[in-house]
Amino acid sequence: MAKKQNPRRIRSESATMVPVPEDAQLFLNRELSQLAWFRRVLEEAQDERNPLLERVKFLSIVGSNLAEFFMVRVAGLKQQIEAGVIELSIDGLTPAQQLAAIRQAALQLMNEARSCLQSLFPLLEAAGIHILDYSALDETQKAEAKRYFDEIIFPVLTPLAYDPGRPFPHISNMSLNLAVLVRDRKGQERFARVKVPRTLPRLLQIPAPDPAPSKNDAESHDVYFVWLEQVIAEHLPRLFPGMKIVTAHPFRVTRDAEMLIQELEAEDLLETIERGVRERRFGSVVRLTIDPNMPDEIRGILIDNMNLEPNEIYTVAPPLGSSDLMQLYSLDRYDLKDPPFLPTTLAAFEEEDDIFAAIRRQDILLHHPYDSFSPVVEFLETAARDPNVLAIKQTLYRVGRNSPVVEALLQAARNGKQVAVLVELKARFDEESNIEWAKALEREGVHVVYGLLGLKTHSKTALVVRKEGDRLRRYVHLATGNYNPITAQIYTDLGLFTCDEEFGADATDVFNYLTGYSAKKDYRKFLVAPINLRAGIESLIQREIERQQRGEQGHLIFKMNALIDKPLIRLLYQAAQAGVRVDLIVRGMCCLRPGVPGLSENIRVTSVVGRFLEHSRIYYFRNGGAEQIYLGSADLMPRNLDRRVEILFPIQDARLIRQLRDEILATYLADNSRARLMLPDGTYKRLAPENGASPLDSQAALLNRAFTAVPI
Helix, strand or coil: CCCCCCHHHHHHHCCCCCCCCCCHHHECCHHHHHHHHHHHHHHHHHCCCCCHHHHHHHHHHHHHHHHHHHHHHHHHHHHHHHHCCCCCCCCCCCHHHHHHHHHHHHHHHHHHHHHHHHHHHHHHHHCCEEEECHHHCCHHHHHHHHHHHHHHHHHHCCCEEEECCECCCCCCCCCEEEEEEEECCCCCEEEEEEECCCCCCCEEEECCCCCCCCCCHHHCCCEEEEEHHHHHHHCHHHHCCCCEEEEEEEEEEEECCCCCCCHHHCCCHHHHHHHHHHHHHHCCEEEEEECCCCCHHHHHHHHHHCCCCHHHEEECCCCCCHHHHHHHHCCCCHHHCCCCCCCECCHHHHCCCCHHHHHHHCCEEEEECCECCHHHHHHHHHHHHCCCEEEEEEEECCCCCCCHHHHHHHHHHHCCCEEEEEECCCCCCCHHHHHHHHHHHHHCCCEEECCCCCCEECCEEEEEEEEECCEEEEEEEEECCCCCCCHHHCEEEEEEEECCHHHHHHHHHHHHHHHCCCCCCCCCCCEEECCCHHHHHHHHHHHHHHHHHCCCCCEEEEEECCECCHHHHHHHHHHHHCCCEEEEEECCCECECCCCCCCCCCEEEEEECCCCEECCCEEEECHHHCCEEEEECCCECHHHHHCEEEEEEECCCHHHHHHHHHHHHHHHHCCCCCEEEECCCCCEEECCCCCCCCCCCHHHHHHHHHCCCCCC
């Protein structure tokens, strides 16, 4: 079969080059910075200090993060090339140059992840978790694998042939497949594809060997697994009777999963999103992962029929798809995981039987997962049944399934409350769950809106309007994280309860902006994107520069997930050059170069990777001693500042400002165990105690400060 000519290559070669900006060397590439973040996660899988199944978990996260990176970021660069659009990155690279650099870094990362997995197998084996190749099974285990294949696997398999009478089958996104070469009785070879079912566990549990090895009571929890694709490969003759199986090799496809929603032409955004979710599996292929032993003949068939370029092929040692290793983390082996803990319940809630009374008494700050998420659920459940509550308004971005938050809103509607909810349908990879909740809310009479045209609503806000005597009082919950009790146990986030009148008024104005036609441009306390958040942050940084120039000690501490906005990076450079001390705690992407002579000597960037996913955003301004701290949902990225609805809100209680400064930010800045120091070239150096200092793991310190871990 003649190789098809790839139209993407033709368009990319004819694209007009764009001059590289003179300041490109001042910035780091966003995509490579994100891959560097994945590498820091991989380091946790390699770190022997972590319990074994925690290391497996981190390895699984690397696999899922890489897959999403290809589906979204790599796909976006390829779309630019296909469209003939050359938009230079912040560091002056074309899309093609970025793809070349990404391939080199991603392939190295994938191979290192495989090496890490190979090093974990003996440790898992020693701990009683045996992951066997099919060839290593004894007769009893093979008999059980055959029984499972016959009864469970075989009925759901559909072999798809490829020949002149049957087109090449569609290979769905993120699917694991077997490329099979069969030979008929006439000696003619044919290609077929067998999809490994996602509905079945990737690791098939099988019985212990017969006879089982002797073991003491401590080892009685041994479990044995075999890879599902190996069981299928061994029993392929059942799928192709009368044919000889020549060879079979696994491969995995990653497709473009970015949904381009034409909102201006979409009469019903819900219907458009539903269609986009269904069509996601049909996007163009951005990565084909194969094993090193795949013959050139099969490789050629895949390349030709999926219209691939050589740089879209990634050859790595099996098993393909390390994200499936998360299955092991569900094992009941707490001895191989971090010690469990019980989140603390703040005294403010224990001192009052009524949560509204507790909030009236003082502003309350929650720091998850150290503080329990239960008060947030209780806040909504209480509002749902309280006869004095008249209305509840809330934004929902990622709530997960079986959500008690949504159940509380449904109950509120049943109880006759006025309930209005903005469900963000464009929350990437959570669209399907959000669609289901939107429909359930609408069925109960909740006023559901899906966001603003061209904007994604990312703010986390709940507003409760309550009648108290002859007046109405507004209670507000604002947060850096989602209304999801599950992720609240593994993400670090901050939430604030308040009944401050100006906060309530601002929250009301934001909801009017989201649900109606409000054109309000100013807010009393909030910084709201895309209205005044960018200008507000710029003004606060500029004020710090001016105070420094007047001889005061300027200090900025920003904690966020990502820093890639060019104008704000430039402003931080100006602050550093003016003498302002700038401490940045950036979990993931950072396009700023710290420690560059004459540019950023006063800027220090660290990244903390540990047991919990750092997710809180904190913006501290010394302000000549009259310190100000803003919390919220926004990172310093163009999309957060210009193309999303975001809220940053100030902390007004001096007691809470001290807590954020002295207990939280100071702990992160002192981390010399889990923190990495960013170097000017974008690489990271793991910090270690110096001059006899004691090790400090910021997350462990915050855990110990809040409560004592509970042994099982």
